Amino acid sequence: MISQFFILSSKGDLLIYKDFRGDSGGRDVAELFYRKLTGLPDESPVVMHHDDRHFIHIRHSGLYLVATTSENISPFSLLELLSRLATLLGDYCGSLGEATISRNVALVYELLDEVLDYGYVQTTSTEVLRNFIQTEAVVSKPFSLFDLSSVGLFGAETQQSKVAPSSAASRPVLSSRSDQSQKNEVFLDVVERLSVLIASNGSLLKVDVQGEIRLKSFLPSGSEMRIGLTEEFCVGKSELRGYGPGIRVDEVSFHSSVYLDEFESHRILRLQPPQGELTVMRYQLSDDLPSPLPFRLFPSVQWDRGSGRLQVYLKLRCDLPPKSQALNVRLHLPLPRGVVSLSQELSSPEQKAELGEGALRWDLPRVQGGSQLSGLFQMDVPGLPGPPGQGPSASAPLGLGPASLSFELPRHTCSGLQVRFLRLAFRPCGNANPHKWVRHLSHSDAYVIRI
Amino acid sequence: MPYLGSEDVVKELKKALCNPHIQADRLRYRSVIQRVIRMSKLDQWGQAEVLNFLLRYQPRSEEELFDILNLLDSFLKSSSPGVVMGATKLFLILAKKFPHVQTDVLMQVKGPLLAACSSESRELCFAALCHVRQILHSLPGHFSSHYKKFFCSYSEPHYIKLQKVEVLCELVNDENVQQVLEELRGYCTDVSADFAQAAILAIGGIARTYTDQCMQILTELLGLRQEHITTVVVQTFRDLAWLCPQCTEAVCQALPGCEENIQDSEGKQALIWLLGVHGKRIPNAPYVLEDFIENVKSETFPAVKMELLTAVLRLFFSRPAECQDMLGRLLHYCIEEEKDMAVRDRGLFYYRLLLAGISEAKQILCSPKSDPSLRLLEDQAERPVNSWALDFNTLVPVYGKARWATLSKCQGVEHHGPELPNTAAFPTSGPLIPEENKERVQELPDSGALMLIPNHQLTAECFEKTWLSLKVAHQQVFPWQGAVHPDTLQMALQVVNIQTIAMSRAGTQPWKAYLSAQDDTGCLFLTELLLEPANLQMQISVKQSEARTETLKSFISVLETVIGTIGDIKS
Secondary structure (H helix, E strand, O other): OOOEEEEEOOOOOEEEEEEOOOOOOOOHHHHHHHHHHHHOOOOOOOEEEEOOEEEEEEEEOOEEEEEEEOOOOOHHHHHHHHHHHHHHHHHHHOOOOHHHHHHOHHHHHHHHHHHEEOOEEOOOOHHHHHOOOOOOOOOOOOOOOOOOOOOOOOOOOOOOOOOOOHHHHHOOOOOOHHHHHOOOEEEEEEEEEEEEEEOOOOOEEEEEEEEEEEEEEOOOOOOOEEEEEOOOEEEOOOOOOOOOOOEEEOEEEEOOOOEOOOHHHHOEEEEOOOOEEEEEEEEEEEOOOOOOOOEEEEEEEEEEOOOOEEEEEEEEEEOOOOOOEEEEEEEEEEOOOOOOOEEEEEOOOOOEEEEEOOEEEEEEEEEEOOOEEEEEEEEEOOOOOOOOOOOEEOOOOOOOOOEEEEEEEEOOOOOOOOEEEEEEOOOOOOOOOOEEEEEEEEEEEEEEEOO | OOOOOOHHHHHHHHHHHHOHHHHHOHHHHHHHHHHHHOOOOOOHHHHHHHHHHHOOOOOOOHHHHHHHHHHHHHHHHOOOHHHHHHHHHHHHHHOOOOHHHHHHHHHHHHHHHHHHHOOOOHHHHHHHHHHHHHHHHHOOOOOHHHHHHHOOOOOOOHHHHHHHHHHHHHOOOOOOHHHHHHHHHHHHOOOOHHHHHHHHHHHHHHOOOOHHHHHHHHHHHHOOOOHHHHHHHHHHHHHHHHHOHHHHHHHHHHOOOHHHHOOOHHHHHHHHHHHHHOHHHOOOHHHHHHHHHHOHHHOOOHHHHHHHHHHHHHHHHHOHHHHHHHHHHHHHHHHHHOOOHHHHHHHHHHHHHHHHOHHHHHHHHHOOOOOHHHHHHHHOOOOOHHHHHHHOOOOHHHHOHHHHHHHHHHHOOOOOOOOOOOOOOOOOOOOOOOHHHHHHHOOOOOOOOOOEOOOOOOOHHHHHHHHHHOOOOEEEEEEOOOOOOHHHHHHHHHHOOOEEEEEOOOOOOOEEEEEEEEEOOOOEEEEEEEEOOOOOEEEEEEEEOOOOHHHHHHHHHHHHHHHHHHHHHHO
């Protein structure tokens, strides 16, 4: 199957190289790949071909994980393998990054040895691998509960305002056995990605929510846990539960190790997770959000073609419930070519706007639900082509692109799905009660508003 | 090796799936297959491998087929995309005689594919989009209701956006055409020129069925006077004017004014072609062409000049008074001053054509064209699922069929005959060995008589490759006098079914010829004839693809007879 596997940093340095079959090239193939990759005009296609070999790669955390093969194999399997390897390496080394990989080279090679044999996948289950991996992970600094550095929890990166073991992400899951008596914790994240497309007349063209329930467990494997979801949670358009509209998703899929016997009746998922990360459930919802969209933008554009003056007034309205807020809101508005200067008036001092790379970036660190924020931006754009006409016009000049918003909504799910409880089976030889952290989070995937 | 379970199961599996003798024992084979399918506790990699193995199995009866499909049904709902796609491919191949089962399976896989298309992993997204396109070739309406999922988002990488635009172009139907066109219209003004051009071409593709709306959009785009947009729009117009005669009117109305905005070769060619063919309906056509003629000296692209010649000539036939003068000037320039030979040749050709008579020339250049709509129907014929079922879930859709064909040619993959023992413990999805090849592998008794098959054709590359890989089986020297007459020799060899791959011209020194022949058992005979200068001998070297002395001797004798006869005739 796979002939070689290597990991490159974003600058092309070879961090890890492993040849499984010895039938193609040597280490220089990695350099070849990097040159080909950077030689392409735009971002690279996933599969490239050179000299009888296919190169397939993924980008993860700034690293390139590349596999070569000379056979015509399934791209889905191979991409899945590369993603799984990325997760596995992250689990073992704490996080996936250039620094952690360079520190843990021996561990990585040992892992690769166990996972792949002569290019065929043996197993990627952390359970089975635990018995074979002897090397310890090297962490940059010892774990401390009082470390409030802003390394985000796995998955989305956020600023947590409450005290939380936020450096849990950088702690390797499967560390030495002596550590087992320490923190027994389990983190459950309900993460939703919101994709929205709004047309220039304000109508909603597309809304899509992709949600995942992710579990990161430091508990010893085999401990059973039950996750209870909202009871009125319906799947598909025709199902009805409880009274009222309920919480609906279009499609759901579960990890293969989840027992669904109580799902039908009480919406409870039962599983015995291994240590490490696991995606328990995935769901999708399109076109029918129960709550209003979090942001609406009301732009108005004044463009004086003669003097080349462009004035853009943006009013951003947040439609979240008053108690919620959105964090790290950033609006990115591409501007026409040749924008010379920018003057701005923003409605609140903590906002910032600047011009960079042909686009306007407006940063709002915190937006309270129900509030309205506005910004007036004036620019000089000499010599801009566009539809013929004299005098000022209200139509947008060419190149004033769609505005895209990126934001995080802590403690909020767009679909309304909530985790009611997370119960662990009673452990007779119990240590201190394991800590359970449940978090709901939505963030924008591609929130685009056309001007 | 993949972890498939206990040792003995794996052993059985290996034996059954790779050994042709076991394959022949269908009962044992079947029981192994059943055990394999019922294996539980396989992780997703094991499942994917099992599905891959099963591709080589051909169920004996319809019952057995549906039995297997029922057992494997749960794999279609797995959470691992590799397993789902592997299962889909297996179903599509096993059920190749049951198109309704195939359609059913493709319905079931719609959900997982769409989920993969919106996955966080861009690479998975890309692979899924390529497969969606593959499916759309056979079932164009399959994803029409989910067109919104294929709208491009601003932050997506370029390669994904291009795929999505192609998909949008192919899933258009009456219900979604309005929204899809609006969306594509938005993309046409994108900052990235490549993407905008791809969107415009997609609109052009849709225009073949929904002409009016698309023409409106394209005409509006011309109004923006952007160079990269205008050139692609004009190229689209050219294609449409050819394929959809009904929009010629709209095209002709939209054209005036474009010439100011086009600078690149492709755009100019398209514009000039349109002016030439439909110049009658465009009032200022001669003046635009005249502009081009004025600047022809500074024109860098020969293709544009060639197009210009043809177009002006065509326009001359429909508007002679206006064009006569400039045609003369253009021809004069092309014949007297032009350095590019192709352009000059065409200018000369047209000039002589005109000398032969204006009406004759008109008949040649402006005769009725073939009906373009016929070709259009052929292009759009839906390909049956079976034509691409084998390529599903492999790298072929990801590269695209055209690129894959180039890649396989470069690799020079030629598997002559099956190599049974080497097809490995863990074969990839190669096709099941057909019955005919199996027979060839067995040793046939050597027959004394040699039967060379007629109409044997061997390509030059194949000959070279085989020649270099074999050792000389026989070498001998034949008395010869004087030079060789290649034609006579070639004909004589043809009579005895020996093909001439290459032969030097008469009189070259040294004189060489390469011949090939194949007998009815498939054994190849490759021969080199060498005549050294000042030598009274011709050297014959024969290489045989299978070592059989009897047949070799027969072949040598045949060759000797022919060469001897030619030598005798000559002398």
